[in-house]
Amino acid sequence: MKSTGKRDRLQDVHDIVSQCDRCGTCLPVCPLFGVKDVEAASARGKNNIARALAQGGLDATPDVLAAVNFCLLCRACVDTCPSKVKTDEAMMAVRQYFADATGGAGIKYKALGSVLKNRTMVKLASGALKVMKRVGINRLAPYGMAPSEFTREEYLARFAGPAALGAAAPASPATLSDNTKVAYFYGCGMKMMFPEAAKQTVAILSTLTEPKLVDNVCCGLPHLAHGQKEDFLALAKENIRLYAEADVVVSECASCSSMLKHTAQYLAGDPEWADRANAFSRKVMGFTEYLVKAGYKPRQKVDATITFHEPCHLGRGQGIKKQPRELLQAASNYVEMPGADTCCGGAGTFHMDYPEIAGVVLDKKRQNIEKTGAAIVVTECPVCLVQMAKAAEKSGKFRAMHISQVL
Amino acid sequence: MLNKEIKEKLRAIVGTEHVLDANLDRFGYSYDSSFVPLLPANKPDVVVRPRTTAEVAAVMALANEHSIPVTPRGAASGRTGGSIPLAGGISLALDRMTSIVEFDEKNMMVTVEAGVRTIDLYNFGAERGLFYPPDPASWKFSTIGGNIAENAGGMRAVKYGVTTNYVMGLEVVLADGTVIHTGGKAIKNVTGYDLTSLFTGSEGTLGVITKAILRLIPMPKLRNTLQLMFPSLDDACNTIHKMLQSGVIPAAAELMDKTCIQAVARHRKMDIDPAIEACVVIEIDADDTEALAKQSKQIEEIAKSFYVVEVRIAASPQEAEDIWAIRRGLSSAVGAMAPNRLGEDISVPRDAFPEIVRRIRGISEKYRLPIAVYGHAGDGNIHPSVLCDLSNEEEAARVHQAVDEIFAAALAVGGTLSGEHGIGITKRDYIVSALGEGGVRTLKAIKQALDPKGILNPGKIWN
Ligand SMILES: Cc1cc2nc3c(=O)[nH]c(=O)nc-3n(C[C@H](O)[C@H](O)[C@H](O)COP(=O)(O)OP(=O)(O)OC[C@H]3O[C@@H](n4cnc5c(N)ncnc54)[C@H](O)[C@@H]3O)c2cc1C
Ligand code: SF4
Ligand code: SF4
Numbered sequence: 049m050k051s052t053g054k055r056d057r058l059q060d061v062h063d064i065v066s067q068c069d070r071c072g073t074c075l076p077v078c079p080l081f082g083v084k085d086v087e088a089a090s091a092r093g094k095n096n097i098a099r100a101l102a103q104g105g106l107d108a109t110p111d112v113l114a115a116v117n118f119c120l121l122c123r124a125c126v127d128t129c130p131s132k133v134k135t136d137e138a139m140m141a142v143r144q145y146f147a148d149a150t151g152g153a154g155i156k157y158k159a160l161g162s163v164l165k166n167r168t169m170v171k172l173a174s175g176a177l178k179v180m181k182r183v184g185i186n187r188l189a190p191y192g193m194a195p196s197e198f199t200r201e202e203y204l205a206r207f208a209g210p211a212a213l214g215a216a217a218p219a220s221p222a223t224l225s226d227n228t229k230v231a232y233f234y235g236c237g238m239k240m241m242f243p244e245a246a247k248q249t250v251a252i253l254s255t256l257t258e259p260k261l262v263d264n265v266c267c268g269l270p271h272l273a274h275g276q277k278e279d280f281l282a283l284a285k286e287n288i289r290l291y292a293e294a295d296v297v298v299s300e301c302a303s304c305s306s307m308l309k310h311t312a313q314y315l316a317g318d319p320e321w322a323d324r325a326n327a328f329s330r331k332v333m334g335f336t337e338y339l340v341k342a343g344y345k346p347r348q349k350v351d352a353t354i355t356f357h358e359p360c361h362l363g364r365g366q367g368i369k370k371q372p373r374e375l376l377q378a379a380s381n382y383v384e385m386p387g388a389d390t391c392c393g394g395a396g397t398f399h400m401d402y403p404e405i406a407g408v409v410l411d412k413k414r415q416n417i418e419k420t421g422a423a424i425v426v427t428e429c430p431v432c433l434v435q436m437a438k439a440a441e442k443s444g445k446f447r448a449m450h451i452s453q454v455l
Numbered sequence: 456m457l458n459k460e461i462k463e464k465l466r467a468i469v470g471t472e473h474v475l476d477a478n479l480d481r482f483g484y485s486y487d488s489s490f491v492p493l494l495p496a497n498k499p500d501v502v503v504r505p506r507t508t509a510e511v512a513a514v515m516a517l518a519n520e521h522s523i524p525v526t527p528r529g530a531a532s533g534r535t536g537g538s539i540p541l542a543g544g545i546s547l548a549l550d551r552m553t554s555i556v557e558f559d560e561k562n563m564m565v566t567v568e569a570g571v572r573t574i575d576l577y578n579f580g581a582e583r584g585l586f587y588p589p590d591p592a593s594w595k596f597s598t599i600g601g602n603i604a605e606n607a608g609g610m611r612a613v614k615y616g617v618t619t620n621y622v623m624g625l626e627v628v629l630a631d632g633t634v635i636h637t638g639g640k641a642i643k644n645v646t647g648y649d650l651t652s653l654f655t656g657s658e659g660t661l662g663v664i665t666k667a668i669l670r671l672i673p674m675p676k677l678r679n680t681l682q683l684m685f686p687s688l689d690d691a692c693n694t695i696h697k698m699l700q701s702g703v704i705p706a707a708a709e710l711m712d713k714t715c716i717q718a719v720a721r722h723r724k725m726d727i728d729p730a731i732e733a734c735v736v737i738e739i740d741a742d743d744t745e746a747l748a749k750q751s752k753q754i755e756e757i758a759k760s761f762y763v764v765e766v767r768i769a770a771s772p773q774e775a776e777d778i779w780a781i782r783r784g785l786s787s788a789v790g791a792m793a794p795n796r797l798g799e800d801i802s803v804p805r806d807a808f809p810e811i812v813r814r815i816r817g818i819s820e821k822y823r824l825p826i827a828v829y830g831h832a833g834d835g836n837i838h839p840s841v842l843c844d845l846s847n848e849e850e851a852a853r854v855h856q857a858v859d860e861i862f863a864a865a866l867a868v869g870g871t872l873s874g875e876h877g878i879g880i881t882k883r884d885y886i887v888s889a890l891g892e893g894g895v896r897t898l899k900a901i902k903q904a905l906d907p908k909g910i911l912n913p914g915k916i917w918n
Contacts, residue, residue, distance in 0.1 A: 069790070070488045072532040072596045076572075085550065086475060086502075087483030087531075096486060096493060097479060105494035111479050130787040 057145040062102035064138040065095040067131050074125035074135075079391045080118060083408045088115055091125035091135045098142050108149055116142040120398050120409075121273060122360040122391035140273055147275025230338075231260040231294035233287075233308065235267060235301035237430030238450075245433075245450035249300040249335060252452055256342045259298070262290050267299075269307040272314070284311045285321060288328045297328075300335035300452050302429040306365035308332040334362060335428060335452065336371040346379035346455045354380040354454060355422035357413065357436055358389040359429035372428060372451055379455050383420045387412070394435040414439040417446055426451045457500045457544070461521060465503055465545075468513045473551070475502040484546040487531040487538045488593075489881055490797060497539050499526065499546035506551050508626060508634060508665040515663065516632030518545060518910055525630075526912045527659035529570065529601030532593040534800065535879030537605065537658050541914035547663065549600050555579055556666060562640050563671045564623060569600030569664050576669070585671035588615035591875065592786075600664045606656035608875035610707035610738070613699075613833025615672075617875065619655045626666035627654055630906035640668060653901070658877050659912040661905045675740035677747050678706070680775035683735045683758050684728075684765040688712065691733035692809045694754075694761045695832050699805075703753045707738040709782050710832035712812065714825060715789060719781055722788035731764065735832065736782050789827045793842035797858060801865035802874030805835040814864040815839050822857040824850075836874035862888075878916045886917050 074091040075081060081090040088097065097115050100106040121136040129135075232253060238246045253259040264287055268280035287308070291297050299305040312329035315321040333341070354376055362368045369389075376382040393399055393409030417425050417439065425436050428451045436448035466474045475481070481498040491497075505511045518525045524544030531538045540546045552568035555576070559565070563585060567576060573587075573594040580587045590609035591597055597607070603625070608617035624638030627650075638644060638651035654662055685691040695708050711719075711734045720727040737754060741747040751768050758766055769775035790796050803811045812828055819826040830837035839861055843854045862872055862885050872882050872889045887895055895917055902909070 069490075069796075070486055070493075070531075072488055072530055072593065075530060075596045086480060088479045093483045097482065099493060100482065100496065103494055105496055106479075106482065109478075111477065115479055130784075131790055132787070 057141060057148060058102040061098050061138055061141045061145065064134050064141070065099040065102065068092065068095045068099070068129075068133045069131065070096065071130065074129055077124045077128045079122065079124065079393070079409050079412075080120060080405060082412075083405050089118060091119075091129075091133075094119060095133060095135055095138060098138050101142065108146065113143070113146045116146075117401055118405075120360070120391045120393065120395035122395060123364040124360070124389075124391065127364050143273070143275045144277050145275075147277075228257065229260060229293060229295045230257040231262050231291055231297050233262070233264055233267075233291075233297050233299035233301075233304055233332075235299055235304040235430065237303070238301050242430050242433060242450055245453050246300070248450070249452040252339070252344065252347075252455060253298065255347075256339075256344060260294060262294075264290055267301075267304040267307040268311075269303050272307070277314075281314065284315065284325070287311075288321070288324050291328060291331070292324075295331060296338065297332045298335055298338045299332070300428060300450065302334060302359040302362035302365065302368075303431060305332055305334040305337075306361035309366060334366055334368045334371075336375055337366070337368045339375060339455070340371040344375070344455075346375060349378065350380050350454070352380050352424055352454075353383055353420070353422045354424045354426055355383050355385045355417055355420045356388060356451075357385070357392060357417075357425055357427040357432055359427055359432045360389075360391050360395070362428050363389045375455055376426065376451070380424075383422055385416045385420045385422070385425075387416050390416075392432050392435040392439075394431040399435070410435055410439055414443050418443060422446055424449055424454065426454055457523065461517065461523070462501060464517055465501065465514065468517070469503055469505045469510050473504040473506070475504070476500070481546075484528065484531070484548065485539065487528075487533045487536060489534050489536040489539075489879065490795075491536040491539060491880055497541055498543065499540040500543050502546045502548055504548045504551050508628065511547070511549075511628045511663055511665050512632045512634050514545070514547065514632075515628050515630060519631045519908060522908050522910060524910050524913050525663075527600070527604065527663050529598030529604070530572070530593075530596050532597045533601060533605060533879065534798070534876040535873070535881045537877055537879040537912070537915060538601075539880060541880065544910070549663070549665075550598060552600075552665065558583070559640065563673075564640055564668055565671065566666060566668050567599055568666055569598060569603075571599045573597050573599060573602055580671045581674060584674050586674040587621065587669065587671055589618045589621060592783075599667060599669070603655050603664055603667055604657060604659050605875065605877040608831070608834070608836060610709060610831055612831060612836070613708055614704045614706045619652060621670045622651055622655050622667055623670050624668040625651055625654055625664055627662040627664055629662050630908065630911050634665075635662075638668065656877070658879060658915055660902060660915055661911065663911075675706070676742045677744065678738060678740045678775070679747055679751065680769040680778045681737045681739070681751060681754060682765075682767040682769075682778045682781075683737065683754075683763050684731045685733045685735070685758075685761070685763055686730055687762075688733045688812055689809045690761040690763070691735050692832065694758045694763065695735065695808075696806065697757045697761070698754060699833070701753065701757065703739075703750055703757070705737045705750075705754075705833060706740045707736075708831070708833035709736045710734070710808075710830055711736075711782070711785060712828040714827040715785055715829045718788040718792050718827060719785060722784060722791060723781070728764075734781075736778055785829055789829075789840050789842070792825070792827075793844060795843050795845045797841040797843065797854060799839050799841070799858065799861060800836070800874050800876040801839070801861065801870055801872065802834075802836045803865055803868050803870030805833075807868040807870060808832060808835055808837070811837060811864060811868050811870065814868070815861060818857050818860045818864065821860075822853045824853060824857055826857070831874075834874075835870070859885075880915060883915065883917050 070092055078091050087093040094115055101112055116139045119139045123136050125135045265283050268283040271280040309329050309332045312325040315325035356372055356376055392413045393406035399406035424447050426449050427433050427436055433450055440446055440448040480502055482496055484502045485496040485498045486493055503514055524542040525547050526540040528538040528546050528548045550570045552570035554568045557566040577587050588611045590611050591607040602618045606619050627635050713732050716727055716734050739750045755766050769778055815826055815828055825842040827840045841854055841857055843850055845851045872885050
């Protein structure tokens with residue numbers, strides 16, 4: 049994705065979607081097609097709408113934008129596609145095309161984007177989401193729903209009963225060398241909604257290394273996803289600068305780590321930044337990816353039945369599938385849920401744009417969690433955690449936590 | 456264009472929600488998996504998604520009364536343009552008819568609605584120890600209705616046959632809305648013409664299939680996989696012929712030529728000896744370990760007598776999976792070799808397999824186009840893929856000539872235009888050379904008798 053002009057954007061789109069031979073392999077895996085089974089809702093449908101747009105067979109009308117917005121960017125289709133058509137990237141590129149053509153992203157995406165772009169605003173929003181409420185976008189923001197957090201303390205008090213396997217495990221023998229400079233990336237979602245969980249992340253990292261805390265800016269994913277590519281690029285460069293000294297960058301938000309790992313591809317055409325971006329993306333690690341590599345042993349094994357919701361940006365986004373499960377097995381009675389890697393419907397702002405559809409997607413997830421009989425569902429991404437918290441509230445049979453709170 | 460009144464009537468039949476006429480929705484039902492160009496889009500005027508046979512019948516009666524074209528559609532995974540509504544009108548999407556209506560354990564038969572996906576039927580049987588063998592590679596998303604309408608085959612055809620071998624009876628809505636039932640559960644049935652076979656493979660041009668009675672067989676208990684590498688294509692084919700003659704019938708025997716093998720090697724970053732000219736992947740099944748081992752032994756011995764250079768017998772399900780992954784990844788590996796790929800589907804008598812591959816090689820050289828050849832060697836069904844760049848006009852012209860010659864070659868060795876994908880739009884130009892004037896006239900006479908107004912899937916099979 050090197051080009052910037054409007055026509056070139058469509059060329060970018062075309063380069064991706066012209067690889068789709070309409071075979072239909074992706075039909076059964078798209079969670080949205082599972083809820084709304086008309087062709088235009090499927091990955092095949094959206095790719096071909098995009099292709100017709102790029103080839104001049106469809107005009108850039110609002111229904112086309114609505115169609116490309118109707119995507120969770122969950123990559124389930126990409127994973128199963130024999131030609132590996134990157135539907136998610138194509139959808140983002142079409143959104144960008146619309147933003148350029150209409151003089152910017154939609155108003156709510158812009159409002160959200162500018163909050164997340166601004167360090168102070170993100171900090172102010174911490175916990176209470178005050179700013180969001182003040183500027184009146186709390187219902188529109190992806191994190192607009194302040195979840196009730198189930199803290200690590202409550203968790204241990206509830207489950208560290210007689211069956212728990214003793215006290216904290218001995219200090220973990222880290223295998224990354226002592227000289228490795230590990231830095232923490234504090235994502236906006238964690239900062240604004242789950243600061244308690246974020247504290248646990250830092251506490252765990254501190255048992256392995258001396259994590260460097262950096263006053264980072266947003267990873268830029270919300271901007272990239274909704275046609276604010278210029279903002280995304282500015283944020284990316286700022287983060288690259290801020291982490292120049294670090295050898296490893298760890299984030300417990302799968303969306304952030306995935307975005308940061310993919311940042312290089314968006315700066316590949318920029319001679320000034322390509323190499324630095326490449327070096328940066330290569331040092332990013334997901335939280336559990338880092339923990340397993342560093343040989344971390346969970347602080348305790350608790351007699352709680354835990355299941356794991358695999359964030360799209362973790363499993364398909366980064367291929368991190370084994371690590372969280374391995375750690376959870378050591379920390380609890382782990383049970384795998386059916387369809388653990390199916391998108392929960394959170395997907396950035398999707399649940400605000402299409403609340404009913406997102407609700408049905410989430411309901412399927414809730415039923416799968418209930419099937420396991422687990423008392424806790426954990427995940428590794430704040431957007432998913434909001435969804436899990438909603439499911440937990442509706443169900444009443446389980447609680448939702450971030451993985452760093454139970455390891 | 457359909458007028459408002461007709462749309463209102465359609466809504467009254469199937470429910471408002473199931474009549475789609477927004478531009479993007481119509482566009483979504485304008486294509487299938489064939490290489491018929493996406494644009495200009497062949498949009499239907501309206502998409503209608505019935506849930507019951509009665510609704511289908513009411514839609515057909517209305518369409519017939521007003522002479523509105525109707526194109527049935529399953530999952531649009533067809534490779535020849537069958538579900539493309541060439542003449543506009545109604546796209547009749549049957550994918551909401553997904554009930555398994557009846558399971559008759561004693562007769563080992565199920566009755567299903569047309570929109571049931573092949574995989575769901577397979578799983579339904581498997582859970583009860585029964586086997587529905589037809590396995591088009593699209594089985595995870597194609598519908599039974601589409602399978603029957605195309606008489607789809609698959610890798611297991613060599614031992615277990617194709618869709619038609621499992622269709623016992625059909626419920627069909629005729630062009631004027633009449634509902635008929637063909638065949639039935641009796642194994643022997645010669646009451647009147649064999650209409651079940653007539654509708655099977657009729658590509659949506661003679662009637663709308665709404666239900667099917669399908670036969671299941673006991674599920675084989677054990678399976679295993681073998682991979683054989685040969686220094687020549689003839690040796691590979693001879694091995695397969697010899698196996699079949701000696702009564703060793705594999706459940707599947709897939710053959711790939713050198714172009715395919717090297718494509719896979721590149722795609723999966725493996726090294727495969729360039730001296731290998733053909734690879735055969737074989738699946739065997741049996742009810743006990745001895746019988747299974749005996750088959751592997753026999754196959755190995757036959758292959759050795761034809762100079763096989765490598766015999767790999769899967770030692771674990773994982774290894775079997777690894778071997779099949781090569782075959783399954785083939786299509787994308789070949790696809791990755793060029794901007795465009797024209798995949799064809801011809802079928803020849805089994806003994807003509809080496810000859811047709813030689814002829815295709817010749818065509819490949821003559822037109823300077825790489826052609827990858829793979830196929831179901833056990834039954835003579837071949838998929839030559841012409842690798843090309845269609846944006847280059849000069850090359851595109853050569854491609855079309857090459858495809859014409861491939862069809863001519865298939866007919867010359869006693870074969871046919873299509874093994875399993877049907878004729879649809881993409882092969883209709885060749886139908887006369889395959890069936891002769893008299894043959895095509897007979898098809899047209901049947902069509903005229905069943906659909907006098909010509910409203911069902913117009914523009915397909917012949918020009
Ligand atoms: C990746 C891939 C692999 C494939 N592999 C194979 C293979 O191995 N073997 C094989 O045989 N085919 C294969 N195909 C082709 C295709 O999947 C089959 O032809 C399949 O049977 C089509 O089913 P469908 O539900 O998608 O039908 P559609 O494509 O929707 O329709 C196909 C035809 O059937 C008609 N039709 C559909 N439903 C009905 C109905 N209820 N009543 C009357 N007419 C109807 C349509 O009008 C059309 O003419 C493959 C396709 C793809 C994309
Ligand atoms: S990315 Fe997810 S939601 Fe979007 S089309 Fe693919 S499978 Fe569907
Ligand atoms: S699986 Fe890939 S090639 Fe097939 S329809 Fe979906 S996006 Fe297109």
